[in-house]
Each structure stands twice: as C-alpha cells, then as structure tokens.
Amino acid sequence: MTTAVTPKGERRRHALVEAASELLLEGGFDAVRHRSVATRARLPLASTTYYFESLDELIACAVEFTGAEELTAMRDRVHRISHRRRGPEATVDLMLDLLVSAETDESAREHLIARYERFVASARHPELRAVQRQLRAQIDELLAEVIRRCGRITSPEQVRRLAGVVDGAVVGALSEADPDPRGTAREALLEIVDVVAPQVDR
Structure with a gap:
C-alpha cells in the first residue's frame, strides 16, 4: 500500500481537494495555486505535488467535488417537489429553484459565478471536459424530473434547450450593473415553457 492510499493519505488528499474547491468558489481558477491550496x-x-500529478489534476478533482455537492443539494430539492399539474409560472419557478437557486443573496451569486466559470474553463482545459459533461448530464436529468413532477412532458433535447436558455440568461444578467439572473431567466423561460414542455393531456 502506498502512502497516497493509506487512511492518512486519503485524508490529506481530501483536505487538499476541499481546500481547492473553497478557493475556486472564492476567487475562481486564478486563486487555486499549490501554495494557496x-x-x-x-x-x-510539497503535499500538492505528492498527491496530485499536476495542478490541473487537483483542479479537476476540486471541480468534481464541488459539482457533487451541488448535485446532492439539487436532488434533495427535487425530491421535495410533489407530483401535480402546474401552470407555467409555478413550473418555471421550480426549474429556477433547481438551476439558479431560490436565494438572491451575495453567496448565491458567487456560487452562480463559480458554476459558470467552470463551464467556460472546461472549453480551455481538456481534463475538465469529462467532469463537466458528466455534471451537466446529471443536472439535465434532474431538470427533466422537475418537469415531469409538474405534470409536463418533454424530450432530452428540449431539456437541454431549456437549460441552455437559462445558461444564456444567467451569464448575460451577471454582467449587468444590477444583475437579476433569476428574473432574466424567468422571463425567458415563461415565453417557451408551454411549447417546449407542454402539460400532459389527461
């Protein structure tokens, strides 16, 4: 058994990943450096280079760790949604609770920024692409479940379209002087939800 896979080694490796994920949230990718982690x-x-082959590997593990935490919170949120027919406004609000957050404070905004920084970074860093694709696929599945619990039907392609609308609205809103990403995404979704995810006929 090597030192890296002993209980002590696993604890240290986990501590480094958790530290890197905190720095990602606080300062983005530029904040994650060997010394700061x-x-x-x-x-x-020396522990960062002992337990990880490169800084890129450490960052990829941190992204996976952060994404897993987000997915756990999202699953809990979805499981609390009852199964019943809902109109467009109620459906969109539940979708946004999942994808954007029901909170509007600075912490929620920072989490959104960190999430979309990961999206952009995966385009530049190949080691992040597989992690990000996996996270995106699981988020799409949860979004589809929200839609189903609202008494609506849609296809995987349309779910991706709905998520893409939210992504574009949020990124655009975050760059504004007085950002309201949830409000911007809400307006965009209300225009298409009944077409892309119509109610199931009784």
Missing part, C-alpha cells in the same frame, strides 16, 4: 488545507507545500 496547501496553506488552506494546513499541509506542507
């Missing part, structure tokens, strides 16, 4: 994890500087 080791300092946050309260481990020697």
Whole structure:
C-alpha cells in the first residue's frame, strides 16, 4: 500500500481537494495555486505535488467535488417537489429553484459565478471536459424530473434547450450593473415553457 492510499493519505488528499474547491468558489481558477491550496488545507507545500500529478489534476478533482455537492443539494430539492399539474409560472419557478437557486443573496451569486466559470474553463482545459459533461448530464436529468413532477412532458433535447436558455440568461444578467439572473431567466423561460414542455393531456 502506498502512502497516497493509506487512511492518512486519503485524508490529506481530501483536505487538499476541499481546500481547492473553497478557493475556486472564492476567487475562481486564478486563486487555486499549490501554495494557496496547501496553506488552506494546513499541509506542507510539497503535499500538492505528492498527491496530485499536476495542478490541473487537483483542479479537476476540486471541480468534481464541488459539482457533487451541488448535485446532492439539487436532488434533495427535487425530491421535495410533489407530483401535480402546474401552470407555467409555478413550473418555471421550480426549474429556477433547481438551476439558479431560490436565494438572491451575495453567496448565491458567487456560487452562480463559480458554476459558470467552470463551464467556460472546461472549453480551455481538456481534463475538465469529462467532469463537466458528466455534471451537466446529471443536472439535465434532474431538470427533466422537475418537469415531469409538474405534470409536463418533454424530450432530452428540449431539456437541454431549456437549460441552455437559462445558461444564456444567467451569464448575460451577471454582467449587468444590477444583475437579476433569476428574473432574466424567468422571463425567458415563461415565453417557451408551454411549447417546449407542454402539460400532459389527461
């Protein structure tokens, strides 16, 4: 058994990944450096290169860790939604609770920024693409379940279209002086939800 896979090694590796995920949220990819991660994890500087082949590998693990936490929270939210027919406004609000958040404080905004920074970074960093594709596929599945629980029907292609509308609206809104990503996405979804995800005929 190598040191890296002993219980102590696993704890240290996890501490480094968790530290990197916190730095990603606070300062984006530029904040994740060997020294800053080791300092946050309260481990020697050499530990980052001992447990990870490269900084890119550490960042990919941090993205996967952060995404897994987000997915856990999203699943809990979906499981609390009852099965019943809902109109367009109620349906869109539940979709946005999942994709954007029901909160509107600074912390929620920072989480949104961090999420979309990961999207953009995956275009530049091949090691992030597989992780991001997997996360996106699982989010799409949860969105489809929200739609189903609202008494509506849609296809995987249309689910991706709905998520894409939200992505575009949120990114555009975050760049504004007085951003309201949820409100912007809500307006966009209300225009198409009955077409893309119509109610199931009784």
